[in-house]
Amino acid sequence: MNRTHTRVTLDDVARRAGVSLATASRVINQSAGVSEDKVERVWTAINALNYVPHTAAQVLAANETHTLGLLLPAVSGGFFVSMLAGIQQGLSESGYDLLIYSSQPAAPAQRNDDPRRRLRRPLDQHNTDGLLVFADSLEDDELRRIYGNGFPMVLLHRSPPAGAEIPTVTFENKSGARQVVDHLVDVHGCQRIAYLAGPEGHEDSYWRQRGYRESLQAHGIPFDPLLVAAGEFDREAAARAVAEMLARETAFDAIFAGDDESAMGALDALAHAGKRVPQEVAVAGFDDVDVSRHLRPPLTTVRAPIEKAGLQAVRQLVQLIRGGQAEPLTLLPTTLVIRRSCGCNGAGHELAGDLERRAL
Amino acid sequence: MNRTHTRVTLDDVARRAGVSLATASRVINQSAGVSEDKVERVWTAINALNYVPHTAAQVLAANETHTLGLLLPAVSGGFFVSMLAGIQQGLSESGYDLLIYSSQPAAPAQRNDDPRRRLRRPLDQHNTDGLLVFADSLEDDELRRIYGNGFPMVLLHRSPPAGAEIPTVTFENKSGARQVVDHLVDVHGCQRIAYLAGPEGHEDSYWRQRGYRESLQAHGIPFDPLLVAAGEFDREAAARAVAEMLARETAFDAIFAGDDESAMGALDALAHAGKRVPQEVAVAGFDDVDVSRHLRPPLTTVRAPIEKAGLQAVRQLVQLIRGGQAEPLTLLPTTLVIRRSCGCNGAGHELAGDLERRAL
DNA sequence: ATCATGCTTGAAAGCGCTTTCAGAAAGCGC
DNA sequence: GCGCTTTCTGAAAGCGCTTTCAAGCATGAT
Numbered sequence A, B: 001m002n003r004t005h006t007r008v009t010l011d012d013v014a015r016r017a018g019v020s021l022a023t024a025s026r027v028i029n030q031s032a033g034v035s036e037d038k039v040e041r042v043w044t045a046i047n048a049l050n051y052v053p054h055t056a057a058q059v060l061a062a063n064e065t066h067t068l069g070l071l072l073p074a075v076s077g078g079f080f081v082s083m084l085a086g087i088q089q090g091l092s093e094s095g096y097d098l099l100i101y102s103s104q105p106a107a108p109a110q111r112n113d114d115p116r117r118r119l120r121r122p123l124d125q126h127n128t129d130g131l132l133v134f135a136d137s138l139e140d141d142e143l144r145r146i147y148g149n150g151f152p153m154v155l156l157h158r159s160p161p162a163g164a165e166i167p168t169v170t171f172e173n174k175s176g177a178r179q180v181v182d183h184l185v186d187v188h189g190c191q192r193i194a195y196l197a198g199p200e201g202h203e204d205s206y207w208r209q210r211g212y213r214e215s216l217q218a219h220g221i222p223f224d225p226l227l228v229a230a231g232e233f234d235r236e237a238a239a240r241a242v243a244e245m246l247a248r249e250t251a252f253d254a255i256f257a258g259d260d261e262s263a264m265g266a267l268d269a270l271a272h273a274g275k276r277v278p279q280e281v282a283v284a285g286f287d288d289v290d291v292s293r294h295l296r297p298p299l300t301t302v303r304a305p306i307e308k309a310g311l312q313a314v315r316q317l318v319q320l321i322r323g324g325q326a327e328p329l330t331l332l333p334t335t336l337v338i339r340r341s342c343g344c345n346g347a348g349h350e351l352a353g354d355l356e357r358r359a360l
Numbered sequence C: 001a002t003c004a005t006g007c008t009t010g011a012a013a014g015c016g017c018t019t020t021c022a023g024a025a026a027g028c029g030c
Numbered sequence D: 001g002c003g004c005t006t007t008c009t010g011a012a013a014g015c016g017c018t019t020t021c022a023a024g025c026a027t028g029a030t
Helices: A010-017 A019-030 A037-050 A055-062 A075-093 A140-148 A173-186 A203-218 A234-245 A262-271 A305-320 A349-358 B008-019 B021-029 B036-049 B055-062 B079-094 B142-146 B173-186 B203-218 B235-247 B261-272 B306-321 B349-358
Strands: A067-072 A097-100 A130-134 A154-155 A168-171 A193-197 A226-232 A254-257 A282-284 A301-303 A328-334 A333-337 B069-074 B097-102 B129-136 B154-156 B166-172 B195-197 B228-229 B254-257 B283-286 B302-303 B329-332 B336-337
Touching: A010 A019, A010 A037, A019 A037, A055 B055, A067 A305, A067 B069, A075 A097, A075 A305, A075 B079, A075 B097, A075 B203, A097 B069, A097 B079, A130 A140, A130 A193, A130 A305, A140 A154, A140 A168, A140 B021, A140 B329, A154 A305, A154 B173, A168 A173, A168 A203, A168 A305, A173 A193, A173 A203, A173 A254, A173 A282, A193 A203, A193 A234, A193 A262, A226 A234, A234 A262, A254 A262, A301 A305, A305 A328, A349 B097, A349 B228, B008 B021, B008 B036, B008 B261, B021 B036, B129 B306, B142 B154, B154 B306, B166 B173, B166 B203, B166 B306, B173 B203, B173 B254, B173 B283, B173 B336, B195 B203, B195 B235, B195 B261, B228 B235, B235 B261, B261 B283, B306 B329
Parallel strands: A067 A097, A067 A130, A130 A154, A154 A168, A168 A328, A193 A226, A193 A254, A254 A282, B069 B097, B069 B129, B129 B154, B154 B166, B166 B329, B195 B228, B195 B254, B254 B283
Antiparallel strands: A097 B097, A301 A333, B302 B336
16 A cells, blocks of 8 residues: 555666666657667566656646646536547547546535635646637636637637637537427427527527527517526426426417427426427427437437537647647537427438437 | 747746745645735735646646546446536545546557557556546456555446455445346236346446346246347447347347346337337336436336445545545445336326435 | 768756755744 | 744755757768
8 A cells, every 4th residue: 555655767667778768758759769679678668667657747848738628517418428429539539638627616615715815727728738618617708818828729619709719619500490490380380489598698509599589580470588488408497497387377389498408308397287299389409419319209309419519629629739720610510300299200210310320 | 829928837926926936835735834924925926927836747746636537438328427427526525636538449540559569548646646447447457456556446336356455336236126127027027027238247237137137036937048138238239139139039028128228229129119118018227317207108217326426436535545444335225216117107206206316 | 081961869957846954033931 | 131942934856757959879972
């Protein structure tokens, strides 16, 4: 249990290999020509000693962390799994590690409660080579400050604050939303469609709502603010919101949920209230999360390439880090996925959906 | 965009505050008495300069990373979301950061293809204060080596290799499995129950299978190897496995899936084959993942406190890091959750389930 | 042979921080 | 007021690594 047991350093490796520290370092980093016999000797020593480089020392000396930071509000729902899977893929492509900063409301008692005596979180510059910022997990000010330092950063599902030209990757939210709502109206004749909005300030939700209103307008359906409720992209919040609408007897014949998570909540609330889906109320979601086709009834939704978004974000960020240019805006296409919750008989589509899903 | 723009160091802070580097460091770490006026001056300087400590330097000097490593095979499914949520909670309690190592099969072309010339991944000692190892994401040898160094480690859902007494946290898999299978037999009279096993070597699956066989034996039902298929804890693999059983006309009246993910696959395959659940085949899962109650039909399963497992694992690890003792084995209780896929009319239970879920 | 040319190599200077060490200042009893 | 302990404080020594710099040494050209 003696942790302080002599740790193996590059120095040890060099000595055992009979070369200098510098040469050993060069072998590891393949950073300069080293004669083949020395290369051999160094690797032999490394294996014999079980040498593992000390990352912090490498970072300090070389000023590169080989780590990307991911800022999240909190981990939850199927969305994150997919996003993380995509991000992981990007990481393994490029050889970076992932440091997750969850901006979750921290522990009960902060060590130091005086805000004037708190250190800024060491996100940038010193501790990662670049940052992936999800939605509103970082305030505009911080974003600007970090951008101002010329630090590589890519935004996921949010646009940059004014003045900061930070690359963004997100979905074609508006047109996707437009499509589902069009479908609800055109095919199923819905007229009173409720919208379950996401969290305040969440841009995906904003654009989806825009698409929703655009569709209403195109069909000459008046917009009724009473039909917009706070789904919060959260199952329980959405369930509460729908229950409330039901309670106050706001009439509606369809619910367009801002995401699949809130669609599940809606399905729940409707079931509890004894409303049949889709006979009495049609339901549609957004994202086409992993489980949506397994829901009761299978959810009509908009497929958003979540994994791809994660992957693209990493790629863009890596490009930026390596000194290249990144796409200012990556807009990934969304596609309508018809299943049964809207009233269609979605059988058959599901398989096709599966095949599509495979092709990242 | 000049990245090399003079970075703010502690030195700058110290100079501006009119104190020595050492004093400034002491203020930040509250590591020794410093007169109140200097403390004040240092913080003022820090805020004025927007100082952010350089983590690598701190790590190098203090030999503490304030980071926990999490080793995963790959991110997927509802299980991980819950586990990550629990881990995050533990992290924010204790102030550690999280570095995720996904042992995902790496990128196409490895830089260096000679295994003798590859560095060990810098997991331990130098780069994290402790390691959370999930299931079989690390080989026994590595585990032993790291343990041998006295490095803090906690295992999730796997037991330590012989000789290494590494704390483990996992579920009461066997008794949970025993309970569902008992239910299937006792209440629904099932006699030919298939088991969808998890990945080879996954201990959760091993114990669940043990529970399954124990129940069969207790009921005098002969064990039929033909009824055990490779569900792999994966939706698609499970669907294939079930389709195969169907194809080769192995008779069964129930499926006990090793986890909810494979239960979904089973549900899928069954639906495709036109088999009605639960009328023709009863289905039960394990885990009670977030979405299980939303499935078609709602899934009878065993609730496993996944979040709690993540949280506990972090707590144990932190205890270990701080020099304390950890529980050698944390076995979290599982409970049967009756819904409809087994043939019960599970209405009403769901709400209770929800309430339970809240109480972590 | 002689000199420029290109490779390989080691010594040494940091990277930004923590911490030991010892001196300075301050408080105390007498 | 004089030693003594108790706080504070700053100088300096690293932590383990990368990288510059200049030297060493072949090589081919002259």
